[in-house]
Amino acid sequence: GNSVTQMEGPVTLSEEAFLTINCTYTATGYPSLFWYVQYPGEGLQLLLKATKADDKGSNKGFEATYRKETTSFHLEKGSVQVSDSAVYFCALFNNDYKLSFGAGTTVTVRA
Amino acid sequence: EAQVTQNPRYLITVTGKKLTVTCSQNMNHEYMSWYRQDPGLGLRQIYYSMNVEVTDKGDVPEGYKVSRKEKRNFPLILESPSPNQTSLYFCASSMAGGIYNEQFFGPGTRLTVL
Numbered sequence: 001g002n003s004v005t006q007m008e009g010p011v012t013l014s015e016e017a018f019l020t021i022n023c024t025y026t027a028t029g030y031p032s033l034f035w036y037v038q039y040p041g042e043g044l045q046l047l048l049k050a051t052k053a054d055d056k057g058s059n060k061g062f063e064a065t066y067r068k069e070t071t072s073f074h075l076e077k078g079s080v081q082v083s084d085s086a087v088y089f090c091a092l093f094n095n096d097y098k099l100s101f102g103a104g105t106t107v108t109v110r111a
Numbered sequence: 112e113a114q115v116t117q118n119p120r121y122l123i124t125v126t127g128k129k130l131t132v133t134c135s136q137n138m139n140h141e142y143m144s145w146y147r148q149d150p151g152l153g154l155r156q157i158y159y160s161m162n163v164e165v166t167d168k169g170d171v172p173e174g175y176k177v178s179r180k181e182k183r184n185f186p187l188i189l190e191s192p193s194p195n196q197t198s199l200y201f202c203a204s205s206m207a208g209g210i211y212n213e214q215f216f217g218p219g220t221r222l223t224v225l
Contacts, residue, residue, distance in 0.1 A: 004153075036214075043115075043201055043216035044154070089153060097161065098169055099144065099214065101153040
């Protein structure tokens with residue numbers, strides 16, 4: 001079956017620090033990969049996506065590259081802000097039409 | 112405004128008392144889905160629907176039912192709730208094909224079963 005493993009949190013950073021959240025997956029075939037973000041008290045919203053190998057998704061200064069050889073989709077941001085404090089979820093969508101999520105990583109950015 | 116709405120947002124109930132959580136979307140999406148979010152487990156898919164009258168089990172369907180009689184609505188039914196169904200529930204929708212498309216999430220329903 002499909003599964004997503006992402007690095008455990010919580011992660012606490014200072015403003016302007018570099019952020020990396022690791023995500024690896026197990027799946028058959030060629031899944032699409034996503035990062036969703038959940039701000040306090042809200043539902044999830046799409047941050048970025050990649051639908052095939054070597055694609056790079058990017059949005060709001062965040063980036064992630066679909067690496068099929070290492071089955072990874074690590075999220076990175078070069079300079080975080082307090083407003084980036086949230087829970088980040090890596091997710092996989094496969095041809096079985098099921099969306100699988102990682103456990104989520106809580107990120108807190110301090111001023 | 113394009114959105115997914117859920118009701119109620121908060122619910123406290125007792126074991127065995129049937130309840131329904133409603134979900135509605137105004138984007139004419141074919142695909143709809145229910146998830147539960149639990150600490151340390153992320154989101155797990157309960158049921159999904161590819162279109163009207165087409166539903167299928169996700170990873171944790173036990174104890175839940177769904178129906179899709181209209182395109183816009185996808186209610187989640189708990190016939191006999193138990194305390195292990197205490198969780199935060201999210202409904203989501205996307206265009207047909209789902210695999211390439213962004214899921215739009217509702218604001219969540221926090222359910223407590225005593």
